[in-house]
Amino acid sequence: MNLNRLRTDRDYLFSVIIGAVTAVIAGIMIWNGLTWLWNWFSVAGGESSEWLAIWEFCKTNLSILIVIYGLMSLQASGLAELKYGKNFLKAFGLALILTPPVMMVVYGHKKE
Amino acid sequence: MSKLNNLVLKFPRTVIALSLLITVIMLTFVPSVQFEPDVKKMIPDDFPAVRNLDILDSIFGGSEIIVVAVESESIFTPAGLKKFASLETLLGDVVGVERVISLYSAKEITGGAGILLIENLMDEVPETLEGINSLKETVAKSDLVYESMVSKDFDALAFFLRLGATSEVNDKALRDEILGIIELYNGPENIYLAGLPITRAGIVETMQSDMKSFMPYGILLMIFLLALSFRSWMGVFLPLSVVIMSIIWTLGLMSMLGIKFTMISILIPVMLIAVANDYGIHIIAHYFENFKRKKFTEKDANIRETIASLNKPIFLAGITTIVGLMSLLGHFLPPAKELGLLAGFGVFVAFTLSLTFIPAALKNLRIPPWIAHGGQDHRFNRFLQGCGRFFVRFKRTVMVVAVAGVIIAGLKIPTLRIDTDPIHYYREGSEIRVNNERISEDFGGSSQLSIIVTGDIKEPATLRRMKEISLFLEQQPAITRTLSIVDQVELLNEAWHDGDPAFRAIPEDKIAMGDTVISGRSQVAQLLQFLDEEDVEQLVQMEENTITFETEFVRAQIIARINRISSAEILELNQKVDEFIETNYSKAEVSPVTGSASIMGTLTDLIARGQLRSLAISLVLVFLVTSLVFRSFQAGLYCVFPLGGAVILVFGFMAYFGIELNTATSMLTSILIGVGIDYTIHFLWHYRQFVRKGMDGQEAVIQTLTTSGKGIIFNAFSVMVGFIILMVSGFLPIFFFGFVIIFSIGMCLIGALALLPALVVWTKPRFIFGEAKSES
Numbered sequence: 001m002n003l004n005r006l007r008t009d010r011d012y013l014f015s016v017i018i019g020a021v022t023a024v025i026a027g028i029m030i031w032n033g034l035t036w037l038w039n040w041f042s043v044a045g046g047e048s049s050e051w052l053a054i055w056e057f058c059k060t061n062l063s064i065l066i067v068i069y070g071l072m073s074l075q076a077s078g079l080a081e082l083k084y085g086k087n088f089l090k091a092f093g094l095a096l097i098l099t100p101p102v103m104m105v106v107y108g109h110k111k112e
Numbered sequence: 113m114s115k116l117n118n119l120v121l122k123f124p125r126t127v128i129a130l131s132l133l134i135t136v137i138m139l140t141f142v143p144s145v146q147f148e149p150d151v152k153k154m155i156p157d158d159f160p161a162v163r164n165l166d167i168l169d170s171i172f173g174g175s176e177i178i179v180v181a182v183e184s185e186s187i188f189t190p191a192g193l194k195k196f197a198s199l200e201t202l203l204g205d206v207v208g209v210e211r212v213i214s215l216y217s218a219k220e221i222t223g224g225a226g227i228l229l230i231e232n233l234m235d236e237v238p239e240t241l242e243g244i245n246s247l248k249e250t251v252a253k254s255d256l257v258y259e260s261m262v263s264k265d266f267d268a269l270a271f272f273l274r275l276g277a278t279s280e281v282n283d284k285a286l287r288d289e290i291l292g293i294i295e296l297y298n299g300p301e302n303i304y305l306a307g308l309p310i311t312r313a314g315i316v317e318t319m320q321s322d323m324k325s326f327m328p329y330g331i332l333l334m335i336f337l338l339a340l341s342f343r344s345w346m347g348v349f350l351p352l353s354v355v356i357m358s359i360i361w362t363l364g365l366m367s368m369l370g371i372k373f374t375m376i377s378i379l380i381p382v383m384l385i386a387v388a389n390d391y392g393i394h395i396i397a398h399y400f401e402n403f404k405r406k407k408f409t410e411k412d413a414n415i416r417e418t419i420a421s422l423n424k425p426i427f428l429a430g431i432t433t434i435v436g437l438m439s440l441l442g443h444f445l446p447p448a449k450e451l452g453l454l455a456g457f458g459v460f461v462a463f464t465l466s467l468t469f470i471p472a473a474l475k476n477l478r479i480p481p482w483i484a485h486g487g488q489d490h491r492f493n494r495f496l497q498g499c500g501r502f503f504v505r506f507k508r509t510v511m512v513v514a515v516a517g518v519i520i521a522g523l524k525i526p527t528l529r530i531d532t533d534p535i536h537y538y539r540e541g542s543e544i545r546v547n548n549e550r551i552s553e554d555f556g557g558s559s560q561l562s563i564i565v566t567g568d569i570k571e572p573a574t575l576r577r578m579k580e581i582s583l584f585l586e587q588q589p590a591i592t593r594t595l596s597i598v599d600q601v602e603l604l605n606e607a608w609h610d611g612d613p614a615f616r617a618i619p620e621d622k623i624a625m626g627d628t629v630i631s632g633r634s635q636v637a638q639l640l641q642f643l644d645e646e647d648v649e650q651l652v653q654m655e656e657n658t659i660t661f662e663t664e665f666v667r668a669q670i671i672a673r674i675n676r677i678s679s680a681e682i683l684e685l686n687q688k689v690d691e692f693i694e695t696n697y698s699k700a701e702v703s704p705v706t707g708s709a710s711i712m713g714t715l716t717d718l719i720a721r722g723q724l725r726s727l728a729i730s731l732v733l734v735f736l737v738t739s740l741v742f743r744s745f746q747a748g749l750y751c752v753f754p755l756g757g758a759v760i761l762v763f764g765f766m767a768y769f770g771i772e773l774n775t776a777t778s779m780l781t782s783i784l785i786g787v788g789i790d791y792t793i794h795f796l797w798h799y800r801q802f803v804r805k806g807m808d809g810q811e812a813v814i815q816t817l818t819t820s821g822k823g824i825i826f827n828a829f830s831v832m833v834g835f836i837i838l839m840v841s842g843f844l845p846i847f848f849f850g851f852v853i854i855f856s857i858g859m860c861l862i863g864a865l866a867l868l869p870a871l872v873v874w875t876k877p878r879f880i881f882g883e884a885k886s887e888s
Contacts, residue, residue, distance in 0.1 A: 015125035022133040029140060067328035070335055078345030085481040089343050 069096075076100035080108035117419045117471065121412065124472035131469045135357045138364025145363055148372035149283065149315035152711050154445050154718075154775060161686075161714040164706035168562055171653045172669055176708060177560070178209075178273040178307035179551050180290065184300060188244060188266040193237040195297065196269065202293045203271055208286045211646065214271040218257045219647065220250065221600075223607035228642045233257060256603075260593060260673075263554040270555045274650060275309065283313040304547040308559065308708050311534045314544050318537070318842035319378050326378065330385040330837040331356070337833045338389070341826045342396060344480040350473055351392030354465045358388040362458035366450075374447040375537065375843060376775055377454065384458045386834025387433065387787055391426045391466030393830060394794070394823040398422055399474060401819070403483045411479060415471050423467060425797045425820075428741050429790040430463030432734050436786025439730035440779065443722035445715075451779060452726075459786075493818045500814040500821075500869060507870035514867050518757045521764020528763055531772035532679040532715040537843045552675050561591075561672040561685075562707040563693070566700060569652055569665035570640065572632035575601060575618045577697065578670055584692055585672045590685055596670040597640075597651045604639040637662070674709045683713035715775070723778045727759065730785040738793065742800075744879035750871070751792045754863030755785050762856045771852060776845035780852055787831055788860030791824045795864045799872060800880045809873040809881075821865060828861040 005012050041053060058065060073095035080091035086107060095103040120127050155162050180203065186192045197216060204212045220233040233254060238244050251262050261270050273290075287310050294303050334355065338348040359381050371377070399418045408414035437459060440452025503510055538544050563581060567574040575598050582594040602616050609615035619635040640648070648654075653667040674682070689705045731752055739748030759781050771777065798820040802812035835857070838850025872880060 011123045011125050014123065015129040018126065018129035018133050022129065022136050025133075025136045025140065029136070061324075063325050063328035067332050070332045074335055074339075074345065074348060078349060081345050081480060082478050087343075087482075088345050088480070089339060092339055 072100050073103075076104055076108065080104065084108060114420070116467070117416065117423070120468050120471050121415065121475060124475040127468050127472035128476070131357060131465060135360050138361045141364040141367035142360060145367045146372045147316050147319050148374050149312040149319065152708075154374065154447055155711060155714055156444065156446055159714060159718075160704055161706055161710050164564070164703055165708075165711065167703075168564060168669065168706055171564070171667060172650055176275045176308055178275065178286075178290065178305065178309055179555065180271040180273065180294065181268055181304040181306075181551050181554060182271075182297075183263075183268040183302040183304065183550065183554070185267050187269055187301065188248065188262075190237060190239050190244065192301075193234075193244075195299070195301075197237055199293070199297060200271055202296075203273055203290065206273070206286065206289045206293070208275055208282070209273045210276045211274045211650070212271055213261065213274070215251070215257060215261045215269055218254070218261055220254065221603045221607045222611070228604060228607055228639070230642055230644075256595075256599065260555060268554045270551070273307075283309045284316060287313040302550075304550045306544075306548045306551045308534070310547075311537075311544060315375065315534065315537065315843075319373060319375060322378055322841050322843065322846065323373070323381070325840050326837055327359070327381045327385070329840070330382055330834055333833050333837060334385055334389065334830065337830050338393075341393075341830075342400065344400070344483060346474075346477055346480055347396050347400065350396060350470050351389035353473075354392045354462050354469060355385055355388045357465055357469070358458045358462040359384045361461045362454050365457055366454055371450050371454065374450075375845065376445075376447040376451050376779060379776070379779070379838070379846070379849070380451065380454050380458065382834060382838055383455050383783065384462065385837075386831045387455075387459060388462035389830055389834075390433075390787075390790060390827050391430060391463045392470055393827050394422055394426060394820075395419070395466055395470050397823045397826060400483050401822075403479065411475060415474050419467065419471055425794050426463060426467065428737075428797070429793050430459060432737050432789040432793060433459050433463075433786040435733045435737055436730045436782055436789060439726045439733055439785075440782045442729040443726045443778075443782075444718040445722055445775070445778075447775070448722060448726070448779060452782065455783075455786075492822070496817040496821050497814050499865065500817045501810070503866050503869045504810045504813050504873045507874045510866055510870040511874065514757060514863075518760050521761045521768075524764040524767040525760070526767075528767040529678070529770075529772045530680050530683075530716045530720055531774050532712050532719060533682075534712075536772075536774075537845060539844055559674050559709040559712075560707050561585075561674060561689070561705050561709050563670045563672075563689070563705055564703040565668050565670065566666065566703070568633070569597060569668045570633050570636045572618050572621050572636060574668075575636065577701065578668060579618060580696070581670055581693070581702065585670065585689065588672075588685055588688070590674055590681060591672045592675050594670055594672045595651070597648060597665070597668050598670075600643060600648065600651070601636055601639060604642060605635075608639060640665075671707075679712040679716040682709050683716040686710055686713035719773060719775065719778045723773065723781065727781045727785075730782050731756065734785055734789050738789070742796070742879050746877050747796065747879040750796065750868070750877060750879075751789060753871070754792055754860065754867050755788050757867070758784060758788060758856055758859040758863055761859050762852060765855055766848075766852055771848045772845075774845045776843070776849040777852060780849065780856065783853065784856045784860065787857060788863070791828060791860055791864035792868060794820045794824050795868050796872075796880070799869075803880050809876065813869040813873060817865065817869070824861070824864060828857055831857050 002012070006016065007013075041050075041057075073092060076095045077086075077088055077091035077100075080086040080103070081088040091103060091107055094107050098106065152162060152165065157163070180199070182196055182199075184192060187196075200212045200214050200216045203209060215234060218233040219230050222229045222231070233250060234247060238247055248266055251257050251266075258264075261272070262268070263270075275286075287305070290305060294305065297303065331352070334352060335348055338351060342348060362380060362384060366373075366377075366380075395418055398421065399414055402408050402414045402417060408417065434456045437456040438452050440448045440455075443449055443452070535545055535548050563585075565574065565578050565581070567577075569575070569578075578596050578598045582596055582598060585591050585594050598618065601618060605619055606613065606616040619632040619639075621632045622629050623632060623635055645654070648665075651668055651671075652665040655664050655666050656662075657664050674685075686705050693702045693704060734755070735748040735752045738751040739745045742748070742751075762780060762784065765771075766773070766777065795816060799812050799816045802815045803809070807815060832854045835850050835853045838846050838853070841847045841850065
C-alpha cells in the first residue's frame with residue numbers, strides 16, 4: 001500500500017477502505033465455506049474411504065468444478081494476453097486443454 | 113448522465129471496490145434462498161380455489177393422498193396377498209400419514225332383522241383357491257373396494273395414504289420413508305407410487321439439479337461465446353463480471369424478500385446470464401471498434417466517447433427491457449410477478465454496472481495489444497453490407513414474406529393448448545409419469561376434486577342434495593368415482609333392511625313403523641351410529657351439541673376422483689360443476705369446487721388470462737416509452753411492430769409443434785418483448801443518427817448494420833446461447849421454454865435487422881426522415 005498516495009489520491013483512499021471491508025467479509029465467508037467443507041469431508045470420510053468421499057464430491061459438484069476450471073483458464077489466458085502480448089484465443093484454448101499452469105509455461109511467458 | 117460518467121472516471125477504483133463490496137454483502141444472503149415446489153403456491157392466497165382448499169384442509173385434515181399400487185398377475189393368490197398384509201401397518205406409521213385405506217382394512221356392511229354388522233371385508237388372507245375366489249366375489253360386489261382398492265382384473269392392489277394438513281408434511285422425507293418401506297417388499301411385483309406430494313418431492317430435486325447445471329454451464333457457454341466474439345480477455349471478463357454480479361445481487365434480494373425458487377424463478381439466473389451482458393457487449397464492441405478504426409489512441413478519450421454515444425440507447429434499451437419484464441407484475445400468478453420483479457431488478461443492476469463498473473475497469477486495464485494496433489473485420493463487414501443491400505433492394509418482398517408468415521402463424525394460434533399438470537413437467541416414460549399413468553388406469557387417478565356441503569348432514573334433504581351433486585359428478589366422463597357419507601348411509605340402510613337392494617337409498621323424510629312415524633333424520637342418525645368415528649371423519653365435520661349432547665354433522669365433503677386429463681379439461685370440469693352448484697344451491701349450502709385438481713384448473717385459467725394481460729401491458733408500456741424517447745407515436749409503432757409479429761410467430765410456432773402454454777412458457781412474451789425491444793431501439797437510434805448526418809436510406813442501413821448491427825448480432829447470439837442451457841433441464845416446460853425463446857430471439861433479430869431496414873426505407877417515417885429534412 002502506498003501511504004503517500006493515500007494522502008493525495010482520494011480515489012485510492014476510498015478504494016482501499018472499501019476494499020478492506022470487502023476483504024474482511026469475503027474472508028469470513030471463505031472461512032465459513034472451508035469449515036463447512038472440512039466438516040462435510042470429516043463426516044463423509046468417516047462413513048467410507050476418503051478418496052471415495054472426494055470422488056463423490058467431485059461427481060456431485062462436477063458442473064461447479066468445471067466452471068471454476070474455465071474461469072481459471074480465462075484468467076491465465078488474460079495474463080498471457082495483457083502481460084505478454086499473446087493471442088488470447090490460443091492461450092485460452094491451451095489453458096483449457098493443458099491446464100492453466102502448463103499453458104503459462106509453454107506459451108504464456110515467451111517473448112516473441 | 114455525463115456527471116455520472118465524470119464521477120466514474122474520476123473515482124474508478126472506488127466504483128470497482130464499491131461494486132465488489134455490495135456483491136460480497138449480497139452473496140452472504142444467497143445460501144438461504146429456498147425452493148417452493150407446491151403448485152398451490154402458484155395461485156394467490158385470496159383466490160376461491162386456494163381459500164376453499166385451506167378450509168377443506170382445516171376441516172377434514174388434509175385433502176392430499178398418496179397411492180401405493182402393487183401390480184402382479186399373482187397378487188390375488190394366498191402367497192401374494194400374505195406378502196403385502198403388513199404393508200398397510202408400515203405405511204400407516206409413516207410420519208405425516210393420517211390413515212391408510214386398502215383391501216386389508218376395507219369394511220363390509222351386512223345385517224338384517226334390525227342388526228347391522230360392519231366387519232372387515234377380509235379378516236384373514238384366504239389359504240385356498242376357493243377362498244380367493246370367494247374373496248374376489250365379495251370384492252366385486254363392493255362399490256367401495258372394486259376398481260378403487262382392487263383393480264378390475266384383480267391384478268393390482270392400491271393402498272391410499274391420507275395425509276394430514278398439507279403444511280405439516282415434508283414431501284421429500286415422506287417420499288423417502290415410503291420408498292424405504294417399499295424397498296422391503298422388493299420382488300417380482302411392480303410397485304408404483306403416485307400423488308401430488310411425490311410429484312412435489314421430485315420437482316424440488318429437479319429444480320436443485322437444474323440450478324446446479326444452469327448457472328455453471330451457462331457461464332461456461334457465455335465465456336466461449338464472448339471469447340470467440342471479442343477474442344480478448346477484456347471482452348470476456350468485463351461483461352461476465354457484470355452478469356455474475358447482477359445474478360448475485362438479484363439472488364441476494366430474493367433471499368432478503370423471502371422469495372423462494374419455483375419452477376419459474378429458476379429461470380432468473382439463466383435469464384440474467386443471457387440478457388445482463390447485453391449492455392456490456394455493446395460498450396466493449398464500441399470501445400474496441402473505436403480503436404480498430406483508429407478513432408482514438410487514448411483510453412480516456414475512447415471511454416468518454418463510447419459512453420457518451422451509447423448511454424442513451426443503453427439507457428433506453430435497459431428501461432424498455434425492465435418495463436417488458438416488469439409487465440409480469442400484471443400477471444395473476446405470484447411466481448410470475450416475482451420473476452418480473454427480480455429479473456427487472458437484475459437487468460437494472462446489469463445496466464447500472466455496465467455504465468459504471470465497466471468504464472471504471474476499462475480505465476484501469478491495459479488496452480489489448482492487437483486491438484491497439486487497429487485492424488478491421490472486413491469479411492463480417494462485407495457480409496453485413498451485403499445483407500443491408502439485399503434487404504433494402506427487396507424491401508417489398510421482405511415485407512410480404514414477413515406479413516404472410518405472421519398470418520400463417522396467426523391462423524394456427526387457436527389450436528394452442530394450455531397445460532398445468534405437474535406430471536407433465538416430466539418426459540413421457542419417466543418414472544414419475546409412468547407411475548401416475550399406471551395408477552390412473554387401474555384405480556381412477558390420484559388427484560381429486562372436493563365439494564363442501566353445509567347444513568344438518570343427518571337430514572335426508574341434505575343427503576339428497578349431496579346425492580344430486582354426486583350423480584351430476586358421476587355423469588362427467590373425467591370423474592371415475594365419487595365418495596361421500598351418502599354412500600355409507602345407503603349401504604347401512606340396505607343392510608338394515610336385510611340387504612334388500614330397494615333400500616339402497618337415503619331414508620325418507622318420514623318413516624312409518626307400525627303406528628308410529630319416525631323422522632328420516634332419526635333413522636339416519638341411528639344408522640350412522642354404527643360407523644366408527646375414524647371411518648367418517650374424512651367425510652364429515654362433527655360438532656357436539658351442548659344441549660342434546662348428540663354429535664352433529666355440520667359439514668360434509670363430496671370427493672370426486674379424477675382420471676388423467678389435461679388441465680384445460682379440468683378447468684372446463686371445474687366451471688361446469690361450479691355452474692351446476694351456483695344454479696341449484698345457495699353459497700351457504702354448497703361451496704364452489706376445490707381440491708388439488710381444482711388448483712390445476714384454476715392455474716390454467718390464470719395462465720391464459722395472465723398471459724394476455726402481461727402481453728398487453730408490456731406492448732403498451734414499450735410503445736409509450738419508445739414514443740416518449742423518440743418523441744413520436746410513429747416511432748412507438750415502429751418499435752412495437754416487429755415485436756408484435758414475433759409474438760404471433762412464436763405462438764404459431766408453439767401451436768404447430770404442440771408445445772403447450774404452461775407456467776414457464778407463459779413468461780415467454782414478456783421476456784421476448786423485454787429483450788427483443790433492445791435490437792429495435794439500437795437499430796432505429798443509430799439509423800436515425802446516420803440519416804441526420806445526411807446519409808440516404810440505403811447508406812444509413814449499411815452503416816447501421818456494420819456498426820451497431822454487430823453489437824445487436826453478438827448480443828442476440830449471446831442471449832440465444834445463454835438460453836440454450838435451458839435445454840438440459842429436467843422439466844419439460846423449461847426445456848420447451850429454452851427452445852421457444854431461442855426461436856423468438858431469432859425472430860426479433862430478423863425483425864430488427866431485416867424487416868425494420870426494409871420497412872424504414874420503404875415507408876420513410878417522419879420521426880427519422882422528417883427531422884433530417886428539417887435539419888438540412
